[in-house]
Amino acid sequence: MTKLADRLHSAAIHLLRRVRREDDVTGLSAARLSALSVIVFGGPIRISALARAEHVRTPTMTPIVAALEAEGLITREADQSDARASLLRATPRGIRIMAEARSRRVALLGSELQRLRSKDQAALQHAVDILERVVGAPSKHS
Numbered sequence: 001m002t003k004l005a006d007r008l009h010s011a012a013i014h015l016l017r018r019v020r021r022e023d024d025v026t027g028l029s030a031a032r033l034s035a036l037s038v039i040v041f042g043g044p045i046r047i048s049a050l051a052r053a054e055h056v057r058t059p060t061m062t063p064i065v066a067a068l069e070a071e072g073l074i075t076r077e078a079d080q081s082d083a084r085a086s087l088l089r090a091t092p093r094g095i096r097i098m099a100e101a102r103s104r105r106v107a108l109l110g111s112e113l114q115r116l117r118s119k120d121q122a123a124l125q126h127a128v129d130i131l132e133r134v135v136g137a138p139s140k141h142s
Contacts, residue, residue, distance in 0.1 A: 015109075022104040026097055028071075033101065035064050036090065039074055040098040044087035046079065073097065 023033055031054075038053045039045060045053075051061040065088060068074045073094035079085040090098070113121060 019105040019109055022108055023101050025104065026101050028097075031064055032068055033098075035061065036068055036073055036094055037098055039068075039088050040090040040095055044077070044089040046085055046087060050088060068094070 020030070023030070026033060028036065035050060035054055038050055042053065047061055047065055048058050050065070051058045054061060065074070069076065072091055074088050074090055076086040077089055079087050113124065116124070
């Protein structure tokens, strides 16, 4: 199983690197785009929770958040449960940028998958079903 896990890990990294090239169109650094993704798909969120999600310390996340805010991609709002804290929320523009970036990545991947034989596409569908179970992700059958 270790060999399979190693191959899967490597393939996943190469796949992500390949589709991430599409993100250059956004003009955002990888760190900003990643933080924006967490805010869009998991927000509203406190900066400390965002830093944990991104595996950095809060002082590292602070300038990233400031840049996203200055670019009009996120806003800060008062946290009703703690007056000392604020929540980060994606703006409509931030949501649109993330949706467009995802669409470009998915389109690239889709065009690559389209070139595969039907048998290989079916095998990948089955593998994705298994991977979704392994990681506990909800299945999204199309």
